[in-house]
Amino acid sequence: MIAVEQLVKSYGATRVLHGIDHTQQRGEAVVLIGPSGCGKSTFLRCLNQLELADSGSITVAGVTITGGHPPRTGEARERQRQLRLKTGMVFQQFNLFPHLTALQNITTAPVVVKQLPAAEAEARGRALLAKVGLANKADAYPAQLSGGQQQRVAIARALAMEPEVMLFDEPTSALDPELRDEVLRVMRQLVEEGMTMIVVTHEMQFARDMADRVLFFDGGRVAESGAPDELFGNPRNERTREFLKRVATK
Amino acid sequence: MCYETTPMNNARRCPLISAVFWFAFLLLASGSRAVVAAETLEVIRSRGELLWGADAEGGAPYVYPDPTRPEQLIGFEVELADALAAQLGVKARMVQNQWDQLVPALERGNFDLILNGLEITPENLQRITFARPYYAYAQQIVARVGATNLTKLADLRGRPVGVLSGTAAQRLVEAFGGVDVRIYPGNVENFQDMKAGRIEAAVLDLPIALFYVREDPEFQLAGEPFAPGYYGIGVREADKTLLAALDEAISRLITDGTLERILRKYGIWDARQASLKNYQAEAVAKRARISTLREWPKYLPLLLRGAVTTVQLSVLGMALAMVTGLLIVLVRLYAVAPFRWLAQAYVEFIRGTPLLIQLFLIYYGLPELGIRLNPFLAGVIGLGLNYAANEAENYRAGIQAIPPGQMEAALALGMSRGQALRHVVLPQALRLVIPPVTNDFIAMFKDSSIVSVITMVELTKVYGMLAMSTYDYIGLGLMTAGIYFALSYPASLLAGWLERKLRYDRR
Numbered sequence: 001m002i003a004v005e006q007l008v009k010s011y012g013a014t015r016v017l018h019g020i021d022h023t024q025q026r027g028e029a030v031v032l033i034g035p036s037g038c039g040k041s042t043f044l045r046c047l048n049q050l051e052l053a054d055s056g057s058i059t060v061a062g063v064t065i066t067g068g069h070p071p072r073t074g075e076a077r078e079r080q081r082q083l084r085l086k087t088g089m090v091f092q093q094f095n096l097f098p099h100l101t102a103l104q105n106i107t108t109a110p111v112v113v114k115q116l117p118a119a120e121a122e123a124r125g126r127a128l129l130a131k132v133g134l135a136n137k138a139d140a141y142p143a144q145l146s147g148g149q150q151q152r153v154a155i156a157r158a159l160a161m162e163p164e165v166m167l168f169d170e171p172t173s174a175l176d177p178e179l180r181d182e183v184l185r186v187m188r189q190l191v192e193e194g195m196t197m198i199v200v201t202h203e204m205q206f207a208r209d210m211a212d213r214v215l216f217f218d219g220g221r222v223a224e225s226g227a228p229d230e231l232f233g234n235p236r237n238e239r240t241r242e243f244l245k246r247v248a249t250k
Numbered sequence: 251m252c253y254e255t256t257p258m259n260n261a262r263r264c265p266l267i268s269a270v271f272w273f274a275f276l277l278l279a280s281g282s283r284a285v286v287a288a289e290t291l292e293v294i295r296s297r298g299e300l301l302w303g304a305d306a307e308g309g310a311p312y313v314y315p316d317p318t319r320p321e322q323l324i325g326f327e328v329e330l331a332d333a334l335a336a337q338l339g340v341k342a343r344m345v346q347n348q349w350d351q352l353v354p355a356l357e358r359g360n361f362d363l364i365l366n367g368l369e370i371t372p373e374n375l376q377r378i379t380f381a382r383p384y385y386a387y388a389q390q391i392v393a394r395v396g397a398t399n400l401t402k403l404a405d406l407r408g409r410p411v412g413v414l415s416g417t418a419a420q421r422l423v424e425a426f427g428g429v430d431v432r433i434y435p436g437n438v439e440n441f442q443d444m445k446a447g448r449i450e451a452a453v454l455d456l457p458i459a460l461f462y463v464r465e466d467p468e469f470q471l472a473g474e475p476f477a478p479g480y481y482g483i484g485v486r487e488a489d490k491t492l493l494a495a496l497d498e499a500i501s502r503l504i505t506d507g508t509l510e511r512i513l514r515k516y517g518i519w520d521a522r523q524a525s526l527k528n529y530q531a532e533a534v535a536k537r538a539r540i541s542t543l544r545e546w547p548k549y550l551p552l553l554l555r556g557a558v559t560t561v562q563l564s565v566l567g568m569a570l571a572m573v574t575g576l577l578i579v580l581v582r583l584y585a586v587a588p589f590r591w592l593a594q595a596y597v598e599f600i601r602g603t604p605l606l607i608q609l610f611l612i613y614y615g616l617p618e619l620g621i622r623l624n625p626f627l628a629g630v631i632g633l634g635l636n637y638a639a640n641e642a643e644n645y646r647a648g649i650q651a652i653p654p655g656q657m658e659a660a661l662a663l664g665m666s667r668g669q670a671l672r673h674v675v676l677p678q679a680l681r682l683v684i685p686p687v688t689n690d691f692i693a694m695f696k697d698s699s700i701v702s703v704i705t706m707v708e709l710t711k712v713y714g715m716l717a718m719s720t721y722d723y724i725g726l727g728l729m730t731a732g733i734y735f736a737l738s739y740p741a742s743l744l745a746g747w748l749e750r751k752l753r754y755d756r757r
Contacts, residue, residue, distance in 0.1 A: 050658050077666075085664040095659035099677050099754045109663035112673055141754050154659075161663055 001026040001196050007056035016042050018220045027194040031207040034217035040200045044167050048087040049080050061086040061164040088158030092170040094150045096142040102153045103138040106160045128156035132186050148179030168199040216240045291492040300335040300342045304366035305349035308436030311461040311516045312367050326516040327365050337499035350416035364484035369418045380482030381496035386522040388475035390459035393451040400451050401473030412440040412452040416718050419453040432705040446617035457518045542725035556712030557733050563698045568691050570634025575641025600639035613704040629701035644686040648679035681752040688745035692738040
């Protein structure tokens with residue numbers, strides 16, 4: 001489902017990704033952990049082309065993009081858009097559209113991008129709101145919702161495009177602790193339904209419970225990877241041990 | 251000889267401010283018209299300088315910068331002023347002042363007298379007095395060479411004809427009726443437009459006609475001079491001793507031949523000037539001062555007709571500005587490099603140059619490239635393209651105030667950049683730009699008065715013309731200000747309502 005080869009990314013003179021390789025099966029849930037600035041968010045943003053890699057290649061659900069330069073031709077732009085259609089993204093800051101209601105946030109892209117009839121988009125939107133437990137908030141504007149509710153709308157918005165892969169970029173970091181569970185519950189449900197996911201998070205419990213595989217990022221490289229029991233129970237890498245100890249005592 | 255600029259010159263750019271200024275000033279002066287208490291002749295003598303008011307802009311052959319030495323003023327009135335000052339035993343100094351504002355400026359005490367082709371007319375005699383005349387003028391039709399059918403006023407019926415703002419010619423042609431009168435702030439523009447074919451003829455005081463026809467072989471005097479009259483030196487009514495001294499000095503210049511020598515030097519002496527020797531002042535009955543407020547049914551409709559033009563100009567100009575501004579900002583923010591630079595260069599150029607110059611370029615400059623716009627269209631395009639630069643900057647500020655996460659979220663959903671702008675970024679920016687765009691719209695209401703320089707008669711121009719013939723700056727100023735306010739206040743109410751309606755962040 002996902003195949004990344006030798007992904008390199010720099011900001012000016014600073015190299016943040018040192019040639020990442022990563023493959024992932026359909027239905028697999030992968031969690032990325034690691035200290036701040038280790039490149040895990042950049043990696044995620046490269047996957048759906050919000051950041052352009054310097055070199056390397058990315059394949060998601062059969063769409064391949066080779067890094068190096070921004071898309072110049074119409075064909076290259078179209079391939080970039082196809083790749084984005086295969087992936088859904090959930091942001092740390094939600095990034096809901098504040099001028100649209102919760103329902104409109106969900107229906108706009110299917111109508112605009114996929115030319116879905118409005119009635120159909122609305123029916124699907126309401127179903128998705130019900131799925132994330134917000135059936136009664138369809139007409140609320142984002143400013144009228146709590147952070148946890150906003151993030152659940154954002155998940156529904158991404159799901160409305162029927163992506164093959166869901167990317168979560170620290171989805172609970174901006175939330176008060178008591179609001180995190182409602183978001184994590186929705187994510188757990190998605191894992192159970194067999195969604196292919198990559199989650200960047202500091203929620204170790206979620207990683208332990210739900211991940212098929214955990215990658216520990218350090219200094220722009222995958223320092224260690226493995227099943228959660230293995231990686232949390234018996235970390236081989238010195239840096240992984242340090243990181244886990246720091247997180248545990250927090 | 252040197253000259254200085256009075257504040258009146260700036261007031262011309264901001265007519266509304268000028269109206270308010272006059273209002274405040276006249277209140278302070280508490281109704282007394284002559285505000286200079288001391289005997290002016292004494293002041294002149296102790297100062298050693300005679301201050302005379304005139305307008306050197308397009309002032310040939312009266313007062314104008316020497317083409318070969320532009321810092322030096324020449325003209326028959328310059329030499330006359332020097333000769334008069336010599337008679338009084340002082341030096342002459344010219345004070346630059348907008349021509350159609352000379353009388354109010356004299357009353358304000360900006361200078362001692364007016365010496366600038368001011369006609370001795372009943373209107374002017376209502377406010378000031380005149381020394382004995384120094385020139386006998388007449389009206390002259392000027393046309394392009396070859397236009398042989400335009401020799402008298404009746405021939406001008408139904409044709410576009412230029413006159414100078416506030417002159418006897420303007421009143422004459424308007425009173426004659428049936429002529430499509432175009433009012434110009436200066437002679438140069440008048441001849442420029444005749445050359446461009448926007449007007450077929452001009453009616454001018456003879457000295458101007460003689461001077462320009464000699465300068466430019468494209469023009470000719472059409473028909474005989476008519477409607478004779480006199481130029482006189484204007485002084486404040488209270489200055490009786492100055493008036494007597496001037497009368498005496500002019501008589502001497504006439505008898506000793508100095509005046510004739512000066513007039514001959516500029517090629518404007520003719521047989522008519524013999525009448526200067528035995529001029530008899532006609533008694534003019536003083537009318538009661540006109541109160542335009544009391545007679546508002548007569549004046550308000552004229553102002554409102556000007557207001558219609560103002561509204562048309564501003565609404566169309568703003569519509570053009572808002573659409574063009576959007577194009578510019580989209581190119582500037584999202585197009586490829588060379589186009590981006592062009593858009594930025596446009597904004598910087600337009601913002602860095604005065605609207606007045608841009609209007610002149612569009613109206614008087616484009617005809618040389620074969621593009622001839624009528625005044626209204628030139629005004630709309632001038633205002634629109636000028637404000638487009640401001641609107642582009644307003645939009646840019648609005649778009650850049652939208653968090654980048656909004657664009658990212660839209661792109662991540664598979665929208666193209668254009669779709670993301672259309673459905674996500676611009677709707678949010680719209681609400682942010684309502685207040686600055688409304689400000690600009692209201693500013694344009696007032697800025698649109700500048701198109702009077704390209705012969706558009708809009709609200710401020712109507713105010714100016716009526717004020718000049720009635721001298722009631724207070725009444726007309728209040729009415730005009732009232733109309734401007736009545737137009738702009740609803741615009742800001744509408745903007746406030748729109749802004750509230752588009753709110754989406756209330757809890």
